[in-house]
Amino acid sequence: MFKILVTDKVSEEGLKKLYAHKDFIVEHKPGIAPQDLKAVIGQYDGLIVRNQTKVTKDIIEAAGNLRVIARAGVGVDNIDVDAATRKGIIVVNSPGGNTISATEHTLAMMLSLSRNIPQAHRSASRGKWEREKFKGVELFKKTLGIIGTGKIGTEVTKRAKAFEMTVLGYDPYLTEERASKLGIKKATLDEIAAQSDFITLHTPLMKETRHMIDETFLAKTKKGVRIINCARGGLVDEQALLKALKEGRVAGAALDVFEKEPEITPGLLELPNVIVTPHLGASTQEAQIRVAVDVSEEIINIFESQAIRNAINMPQTSGENWERMEPYLLLGEQVAQLGIQLLREAPEKIEITYAGDLLEEDTKLLTRTIIKGILSHHLGSTVNLVNALHLLKEQGLTYNIQRNASFKGFSNYLELSLYKEGKQVNIGASIINGFGGRIVKLNDYRVDIRPEQHLLYIRHLDIPGMIGQVGSILGDNDTNIGTMQVGRKEIGGEAIMVLTLDKTVSRKVLDQLRGLIGMKDVQILELTTGYTFQEEPFVEV
Ligand SMILES: NC(=O)c1ccc[n+]([C@@H]2O[C@H](COP(=O)([O-])OP(=O)(O)OC[C@H]3O[C@@H](n4cnc5c(N)ncnc54)[C@H](O)[C@@H]3O)[C@@H](O)[C@H]2O)c1
Numbered sequence: 001m002f003k004i005l006v007t008d009k010v011s012e013e014g015l016k017k018l019y020a021h022k023d024f025i026v027e028h029k030p031g032i033a034p035q036d037l038k039a040v041i042g043q044y045d046g047l048i049v050r051n052q053t054k055v056t057k058d059i060i061e062a063a064g065n066l067r068v069i070a071r072a073g074v075g076v077d078n079i080d081v082d083a084a085t086r087k088g089i090i091v092v093n094s095p096g097g098n099t100i101s102a103t104e105h106t107l108a109m110m111l112s113l114s115r116n117i118p119q120a121h122r123s124a125s126r127g128k129w130e131r132e133k134f135k136g137v138e139l140f141k142k143t144l145g146i147i148g149t150g151k152i153g154t155e156v157t158k159r160a161k162a163f164e165m166t167v168l169g170y171d172p173y174l175t176e177e178r179a180s181k182l183g184i185k186k187a188t189l190d191e192i193a194a195q196s197d198f199i200t201l202h203t204p205l206m207k208e209t210r211h212m213i214d215e216t217f218l219a220k221t222k223k224g225v226r227i228i229n230c231a232r233g234g235l236v237d238e239q240a241l242l243k244a245l246k247e248g249r250v251a252g253a254a255l256d257v258f259e260k261e262p263e264i265t266p267g268l269l270e271l272p273n274v275i276v277t278p279h280l281g282a283s284t285q286e287a288q289i290r291v292a293v294d295v296s297e298e299i300i301n302i303f304e305s306q307a308i309r310n311a312i313n314m315p316q317t318s319g320e321n322w323e324r325m326e327p328y329l330l331l332g333e334q335v336a337q338l339g340i341q342l343l344r345e346a347p348e349k350i351e352i353t354y355a356g357d358l359l360e361e362d363t364k365l366l367t368r369t370i371i372k373g374i375l376s377h378h379l380g381s382t383v384n385l386v387n388a389l390h391l392l393k394e395q396g397l398t399y400n401i402q403r404n405a406s407f408k409g410f411s412n413y414l415e416l417s418l419y420k421e422g423k424q425v426n427i428g429a430s431i432i433n434g435f436g437g438r439i440v441k442l443n444d445y446r447v448d449i450r451p452e453q454h455l456l457y458i459r460h461l462d463i464p465g466m467i468g469q470v471g472s473i474l475g476d477n478d479t480n481i482g483t484m485q486v487g488r489k490e491i492g493g494e495a496i497m498v499l500t501l502d503k504t505v506s507r508k509v510l511d512q513l514r515g516l517i518g519m520k521d522v523q524i525l526e527l528t529t530g531y532t533f534q535e536e537p538f539v540e541v
């Protein structure tokens, strides 16, 4: 049973799949204090949060069993993703579950701001009838500057077009082609500042975007601009905004998010042209169900080893990509295990080559699988797909990927080369239709080896009687040979034998084999992943 802890208010209806699943127990501790969370987190395999719980490094370090932190929403700024990555914990979110709600909230804020709705409501509900005081402005024919034309920015665009606004978009990823498809003008930040009557922000909060609306930007804005922020608090320098509002350069601001939530910079609320909501962008019944459904499915996928769609600290995989890549992931791990055992020590350089059909695939997850397979040999179960690249870097190692378009011979091919102080190991492998994964190259030798649990790798002189002697020693010691591959480069030169065995051999047998005249090296190779004694059914093509 996997124990999942929910520490923020997350939709019960959206979590139904988790409740109903036989492998999960879901516990709720909403509002748990940080020190209490730290004390209990070690008991849980998964944690679900919205944005109230701060999942700090301290808490992550205390989380001995945790495999996943799921954010029921978009922004993961309340989670120390780096600390989670170092610990090998997957962080997932729901990137699209609240897009429409946040979009509609942005439009609601823009309309409320332009027509003074909250202020007029307050006045009217106090018995006043101040029609002149709350005269507003239309959106019709006004220019809207959208900073960040991702999911929410795009949806806001569509709705602003319905109001017949002219839309300017600024986003490093906005191309002319996409802008014209959306019916908007691609602009620079300065153009947005100079031309917009309304500016709305839809970027994540990062080093580059923190205080993007600052004194310098505000000084360039058209007088009377109205600013809407339903994205992240730190995007706007609240002190600079306060000053621009007081000076009258900015005619109004609608804010759903703040630099230090739940605090609001003193002075802002005293201004008559500032309207606020307490981070309500995603607070609709529909969005809350959607985000909870999304993270429940992701958690089930993670524990059932299915494709994960929305991991923050792992490559994304679609279900289709996962299905095509699954056999390669297994083969990649086996190649890595063989490679590192053959090298016998930690590599100083790693090279991975992809060819054939693999050139058409997203191989990021395969690369991580191979790196994980290599590192696990020395670092054990602390390595997983989340932290493999981080741990590699920590070891001061790099890897190099080659994509070989001129490779011929197999319809798909991957090769791992490991290097250490003049020593090199090369393992080539392919998925052969109808036969599954095969090792097809071992150092300089062409081979055809089905990866199995117990392998024996023998280097010897190419002299008569060697195969017989090896067979006899194994037979005398009750060790059945499954398959045997032999190879040599030249008559009388160095040759290899690779045997698959039904069980591993003892040190005594190894010593007997090593004692044979002409024997150069005998090495046991063990695969811990996905070995099979069953031939896959033949698939006609
Ligand atoms: N108020 C809420 O409750 C609420 C709800 C949902 C999302 N959000 C926030 O809204 C924001 C947008 O969410 P989304 O789902 O549209 O994200 P998204 O990832 O789909 O889009 C973000 C866009 O910002 C762009 N961007 C990044 N750096 C930029 C820069 N320096 N200048 C201009 N554009 C830049 C990216 O290229 C991307 O296109 C996020 O901060 C998210 O956390 C808030």
Ligand SMILES: O=C(O)CC[C@@H](O)C(=O)O
Residues within 6 Å of the ligand: 050, 051, 072, 073, 074, 075, 076, 098, 279, 281, 282, 283
């Ligand atoms: O209400 C929430 O959970 C916050 C939503 C929003 O800020 C997000 O990033 O998804």
